[in-house]
Amino acid sequence: xxxxxxxxxxxxxxxxxxxxxxxxxxxxxxxxxxxxxxxxxxxxxxxxxxxxxxxxxxxxxxxxxxxxxxxxxxxxxxxxxxxxxxxxxxxxxxxxxxxxxxxxxxxxxxxxxxxxxxxxxxxxxxxxxxxxxxxxxxxxxxxxxxxxxxxxxxxxxxxxxxxxxxxxxxxxxxxxxxxxxxxxxxxxxxxxxxxxxxxxxxxxxxxxxxxxxxxxxxxxxxxxxxxx
Numbered sequence: 001x002x003x004x005x006x007x008x009x010x011x012x013x014x015x016x017x018x019x020x021x022x023x024x025x026x027x028x029x030x031x032x033x034x035x036x037x038x039x040x041x042x043x044x045x046x047x048x049x050x051x052x053x054x055x056x057x058x059x060x061x062x063x064x065x066x067x068x069x070x071x072x073x074x075x076x077x078x079x080x081x082x083x084x085x086x087x088x089x090x091x092x093x094x095x096x097x098x099x100x101x102x103x104x105x106x107x108x109x110x111x112x113x114x115x116x117x118x119x120x121x122x123x124x125x126x127x128x129x130x131x132x133x134x135x136x137x138x139x140x141x142x143x144x145x146x147x148x149x150x151x152x153x154x155x156x157x158x159x160x161x162x163x164x165x166x167x168x169x170x171x172x173x174x175x176x177x178x179x180x181x182x183x184x185x186x187x188x189x190x191x192x193x194x195x196x197x198x199x200x201x202x203x204x205x206x207x208x209x210x211x212x213x214x215x216x217x218x219x220x221x222x223x224x225x226x227x228x
């Protein structure tokens with residue numbers, strides 16, 4: 001039985017992604033590793049340092065030794081994941097690529113919400129690179145949900161979700177589609193948020209993209225995301 005290993009920096013994502021991956025990849029064994037320090041060190045430094053890149057590379061190498069594919073579920077680490085892909089002996093994925101590809105396909109005016117500046121900037125660069133690669137012109141409006149991640153790290157999800165909702169309400173009237181840049185934000189908005197503007201999150205679309213690559217199936221993106 002093939003194995004998909006997932007590397008998380010937020011423990012709650014194990015519970016979020018396990019059922020999605022199990023549904024998308026029947027017949028695959030799922031393994032999880034949590035290392036909160038990779039994200040914590042990046043937040044402290046204000047950037048993805050060389051030391052953190054090296055530790056991420058080591059973690060990916062160890063996971064690849066016992067897995068048939070590896071998925072890194074922290075968007076802050078996404079650019080480092082891309083640099084590791086050519087030297088990784090198994091397929092290596094970043095969680096946010098499927099979401100960004102879908103956002104660029106669906107909309108020209110894209111809003112991005114993040115709770116960390118270390119995620120906001122690389123997500124913006126991925127959107128720009130994806131648009132350029134596909135020949136599409138997009139306008140991006142990025143907003144940081146100040147203080148939200150600190151509440152989440154302290155176990156106060158209600159306050160985290162409130163700050164995300166407030167930022168979403170301010171951004172939504174200005175764009176066609178809103179991307180929630182971090183997988184940890186996926187549950188922050190009520191279902192009604194998608195009644196006014198399309199909302200995309202990385203767990204469903206990320207897993208769909210991984211499954212499509214590993215199985216050769218077309219990703220079921222039409223059902224992933226909330227649309228008005």
